[in-house]
Amino acid sequence: ELKVEQNPLFLSMQEGKNYTIYCNYSTTSDRLYWYRQDPGKSLESLFVLLSNGAVKQEGRLMASLDTKARLSTLHITAAVHDLSATYFCAVDITSSGSARQLTFGSGTQLTVLP
Amino acid sequence: NAGVTQTPKFQVLKTGQSMTLQCAQDMNHNSMYWYRQDPGMGLRLIYYSASEGTTDKGEVPNGYNVSRLNKREFSLRLESAAPSQTSVYFCASMGGTVYGYTFGSGTRLTVV
Numbered sequence: 001e002l003k004v005e006q007n008p009l010f011l012s013m014q015e016g017k018n019y020t021i022y023c024n025y026s027t028t029s030d031r032l033y034w035y036r037q038d039p040g041k042s043l044e045s046l047f048v049l050l051s052n053g054a055v056k057q058e059g060r061l062m063a064s065l066d067t068k069a070r071l072s073t074l075h076i077t078a079a080v081h082d083l084s085a086t087y088f089c090a091v092d093i094t095s096s097g098s099a100r101q102l103t104f105g106s107g108t109q110l111t112v113l114p
Numbered sequence: 115n116a117g118v119t120q121t122p123k124f125q126v127l128k129t130g131q132s133m134t135l136q137c138a139q140d141m142n143h144n145s146m147y148w149y150r151q152d153p154g155m156g157l158r159l160i161y162y163s164a165s166e167g168t169t170d171k172g173e174v175p176n177g178y179n180v181s182r183l184n185k186r187e188f189s190l191r192l193e194s195a196a197p198s199q200t201s202v203y204f205c206a207s208m209g210g211t212v213y214g215y216t217f218g219s220g221t222r223l224t225v226v
Contacts (some may be wrong), residue, residue, distance in 0.1 A: 004156075015149045032216050042215045043157075060135030062115065088156055099164030100208065101172065102215060 001026045004091050006105035019110045021039045023072040023089035031092035032072045034063050079112045116140050120205050120218035127195045127225045135190040135221050137205030144186035145208045150201040195225045
């Protein structure tokens, strides 16, 4: 059974600081997604990582994937208040049939303080 | 640009009542999914459908049934609602790994 673990679960950081969220998973996969969720809202896709060594950047967020270590990171640079949200990683595997399916981590609730 | 549409957005049920959550996508995707999200947790897969006419159980299928009515529509049915099914339900579809999964806006269900 695939396990996806994120840490930390809660992160409170000052504006302007840097930090990294970690996502470890237990089964071989080369496809990983990062999502953002604001309170009471749906999931917004941030990054799609499709191969070992993949690195994607958008604004103050950068995501990477190391399939050999089964690890993805989401790095936040010079945090601003607007980044406050819950961030989820999700690992994509092929099920016993033909459909791919996502298994989610528990999420990291990020609060950026002024 | 509708994407994935879920109805209703909010629902309150009494224990034992039944209801169907509707989901439709207009992106011609083959695969569709139902997830539930409980407070402080990630999403857990209830059922999925790889293509029209096929459905499979996910991690937490007990108490639910699904129907893949056609390529666009995938419904989730609670036959006899229980308080433990109070949750936010998300439908998603996936047509290819490059673009990933598209999620609906969610249905907030409370069972009293």
